[in-house]
Amino acid sequence: MARRKRLTPALSPLGGEAPPMQATPSRAPIAQVAGDAAALAAFEEVAGEMGRARDEGRLLLRLSRGEIRTDHLIRDRIAVDPEALEELKRSLRARGQQMPVEVVALEAGRGPRYGLISGWRRLLALAELEAETGDPRFGEVLALVRRPSDQAEAYLAMVEENEIRAGLSFYERARIVLKAVEAGVYESEKDALQSLFPAISYSKRSKIKSFVPLVAAFDAVLRHPARISERLGLALARGLAEDPGLADRLRAALEGLDPGDEAAEAQAIEACLGAGPAPAKAAGQGGEAPAEESRDAPDQSLKRDFEPVIQGLSMARGRHEVVLRGQRVTPSFIARLEAWLATLD
Structure with a gap:
């Protein structure tokens, strides 16, 4: 009878019995290449979609507030309603930032990487909350990166956002029209009006246009211009057109007021309008027309x-x-x- 040969287990170099050898399945080189190419294509597709989403403003970024330049555009909003700002802060404190701000990427260099398009009130509220609480979460901002084709499109985006969320006063609207023209964004006030406010009625655009002379004459001395009502602003615009001395009288009256007194500013405007220009001389007479006749006579110069x-x-x-x-x-x-x-x- 033939003897069976006893197999002796191989020893591991580290001692003990070595594990049984397992065959490594071989893979055809063509399959390896095809798999790598497919993985690379999938990665490039995802990266491309992420890039497109970022460029089209569909990718939400978390930025530091210090990365955003708030004065990139001349802001249309002049004043902030303290009560509305406190409501916004309470919402941010309770629920965090729900709506992102809009920014545009700036050229590489020193300073902030992004310029603010819309969301100025949200940035202000976040800054105040961080100062009040010391909570670092208020130092971060959710933002969408936009790519406006030019400055005019960026200004339009800012105005539209404020028109939808919190309507601007006629003075603020007129101010951004004038400032955008002065900055060279638009060639004329007409172009600015039609481009920045394309969706509003002709009547409203006409009223905004009436406020433009107010901005030009009094922007340096008015402290609460956003509080000027439509009625008062239109009356002041008519007064400027009819009374050449009104602008100087009103500037003199405003310069002596307490900057924080909104009521006094409105009263000064009303008082200057009520005073009116000096009465005109009566026809064929050397003296002035009687006060009653001047006050009650119809305006024959109405155009x-x-x-x-x-x-x-x-x-x-x-x-x-x-x-x-x-x-x-x-x-x-x-x-x-x-x-x-x-x-x-």
Whole structure:
């Protein structure tokens, strides 16, 4: 009978019995190359989509506030309502930042990497919260990177965001029109008005245009211009056109006021408007016309520059006269107007 050969286990160089040898499956070189190419293609596709998302403003970034330059654009908002700001801070404290700000990448160099387009109030609220609480989470900002084609598009994005979220006063709207023209973003006030406010009515654009002379004349001395009402602002614009001395009188009155007194500023404007220009001399006489006659006489210099008020109704204004015209001026409309005027006594 043949003897069976006993197999002696191989010894490991480190001692003990070596583990059984396992065959390593071989892979064809072509399969290896194909797999690597597929993985690389998938990676490049993901990276490309991430890049497109970033460029198109679909990728949310977490930035330090110090990376964002807030004065990249001339801001349209002048004043911040303290109560509204406190409400925003309470929301940020409780729920964090829900809506991202919008930024544009700046050229590489010293200083912030991004310029702010919209979201100035959110940055201000975050800065105040970090100062009040010391919580570092308020030092970070959620942001979307936009790529406006030019400065005009960036200004439009800023204005649209504020028009939607918190409407600007007519003064603030007029101010950004004037400042954008001065900065060379637009060639004329007309271009700026039509580009920055394309969706609003012609009537509102006309009112914004009326406020532009106010900005040019008083921006350096007004402390609370955003508080000027539509009525007061339009009256002041008419006064500037009719009374050449009004601008100097009002600037003198405003310069002596307490900068923090909003009511005093409005009263100074009303007082200067009420004073009016010096009465004109009566025709054929060397002296001045009687005060009563000057105050009550209709404004013969009214140019009849009619502005639309609502559809079917336009109005021309003078210092002592208002003229209405249009399809809405019917007997019924006149009766309602007379009844309303009677309630003012």
